[in-house]
Amino acid sequence: MSTTERSLHFNLFIHDTGHHEASWRLPESEPLAHIDVAYHQRLARIAEDAKFDSLFLADSPALWGDPGRRPSGRLEPTVLLTALAAVTSRIGLIATASTSYNDPYNLARRFSSLDHISGGRAGWNIVTTAGDAAARNFGLESQPAHADRYERAAEFIEVSTKLWDSWEDDAVVADKDRGVHAESDRVHPIAHAGKYFQVDGALNVPRSPQAHPLLVQAGSSEDGKDFAARYAEAVFTAQPTWEEGQAFYADVKRRAAAVGRDPEGVKILPGIVPVIGDTEAQALELEAELDRLIQPEYAKLQLATLIGLDPALLVLDRELPADLPDEDEIEGAKSRYTLVVELARRERLTVRQLIGRLGGGRGHRTFTGTPVQVADTIEHWFRTGAADGFNIMPAVLPSGLEVFVERVLPILRERGLFRTEYTGGTLREHYGLPRPANQFAPALVNA
Numbered sequence: 001m002s003t004t005e006r007s008l009h010f011n012l013f014i015h016d017t018g019h020h021e022a023s024w025r026l027p028e029s030e031p032l033a034h035i036d037v038a039y040h041q042r043l044a045r046i047a048e049d050a051k052f053d054s055l056f057l058a059d060s061p062a063l064w065g066d067p068g069r070r071p072s073g074r075l076e077p078t079v080l081l082t083a084l085a086a087v088t089s090r091i092g093l094i095a096t097a098s099t100s101y102n103d104p105y106n107l108a109r110r111f112s113s114l115d116h117i118s119g120g121r122a123g124w125n126i127v128t129t130a131g132d133a134a135a136r137n138f139g140l141e142s143q144p145a146h147a148d149r150y151e152r153a154a155e156f157i158e159v160s161t162k163l164w165d166s167w168e169d170d171a172v173v174a175d176k177d178r179g180v181h182a183e184s185d186r187v188h189p190i191a192h193a194g195k196y197f198q199v200d201g202a203l204n205v206p207r208s209p210q211a212h213p214l215l216v217q218a219g220s221s222e223d224g225k226d227f228a229a230r231y232a233e234a235v236f237t238a239q240p241t242w243e244e245g246q247a248f249y250a251d252v253k254r255r256a257a258a259v260g261r262d263p264e265g266v267k268i269l270p271g272i273v274p275v276i277g278d279t280e281a282q283a284l285e286l287e288a289e290l291d292r293l294i295q296p297e298y299a300k301l302q303l304a305t306l307i308g309l310d311p312a313l314l315v316l317d318r319e320l321p322a323d324l325p326d327e328d329e330i331e332g333a334k335s336r337y338t339l340v341v342e343l344a345r346r347e348r349l350t351v352r353q354l355i356g357r358l359g360g361g362r363g364h365r366t367f368t369g370t371p372v373q374v375a376d377t378i379e380h381w382f383r384t385g386a387a388d389g390f391n392i393m394p395a396v397l398p399s400g401l402e403v404f405v406e407r408v409l410p411i412l413r414e415r416g417l418f419r420t421e422y423t424g425g426t427l428r429e430h431y432g433l434p435r436p437a438n439q440f441a442p443a444l445v446n447a
């Protein structure tokens, strides 16, 4: 593959024993996988051996779901990724962290630390966190309004980038003879005074290998897409059909161009749940076996939480109520709400059927089929402007990852669509993205 040729990007989305709601009930699944560092290290090594660009951990600062019914609670992502950094050397490490329930100084420092520790492999999935459960852990009665959460997120990024730039690259000189460790005039206070944050700076960590962690974004509402267009370098998104995927891709690239960015600088990665069998029938049987393990009443509660509706409105053997609110009236996860409601309406699904459809990936596209069929679909989305790569969300881990790596990647490599070796050292280099310039450093004058 020549270096100028466009090639696929793969991110592994690690989610406990797999993305299927019932995966923990399979004989192969480890009961304590979600809090087991060695388990995550094994997955990280498999993904790195397969030359994935990155791996990713989701997060919310609240206990999700009923701990009686599925593995609940997880390790804090930046802490866990530090343990993964120690046993890997190339793969990118992306942690989710909320702009609604953190402060920029602490979080900028944590990501800068992870970037130093990993040698330039840190990424931040920037989320605004939907739902009242998290708000109630931070002294609030309910979540701040959707628009306010995104406004705070924008200022949060502005402060964070100032903090990451507060040390110039060559500020540290460690000149033992002169007794000067850093040139003080290259360490800048940021003196930020805004609506949400007042931060003097500078950061208490020197500039890291990537300067800024890779900035990833994962909300697909109108505000979310504008935010992505302005700040994100990679976008995670749930797109249930190719048509919707292509429209989303074009929309975000257009918005990026409209704010003066190179659209190539924003990589769009829809989530896919690959369910792979030697034959199509075997793949379908695997999917059906998992769906049989779903507990419908519990899954109904999960669905209500996912889309922020009162569970009493959902009746298992009926369609969704006709008079649901519009997306404008939703203060939680707007785009996921619309995705789920449109899917149910389009196919006239009962709540029970809808749960079956969402059980595998909470609205992400499931590609079920043989390795060639899965590779064909990936290639189709990639070549027709619906994806720059994919967020791989195996229904069952680690087996779903192993099958994807052993059966699908060789086909994509044969077609020249995916790397056989890493060519870069940092996460930005894997995604073909530049290292940010420093807003405080004097502009370089060409000699």
Ligand SMILES: Cc1cc2nc3c(=O)[nH]c(=O)nc-3n(C[C@H](O)[C@H](O)[C@H](O)COP(=O)(O)O)c2cc1C
Pocket (backbone or CB within 6 Å): 057, 058, 059, 060, 096, 127, 128, 129, 130, 146, 218, 219, 220, 221, 222, 223, 224, 225, 236, 237, 238, 271, 332, 333, 334, 335, 336, 391
């Ligand atoms: C692949 C993927 C992973 C996500 N991970 C998280 C997460 O870990 N935590 C979180 O609060 N939101 C996460 N989100 C984003 C939520 O879906 C988002 O909060 C929601 O879509 C609200 O954004 P919106 O209102 O702009 O649609 C993720 C989204 C996608 C597509």
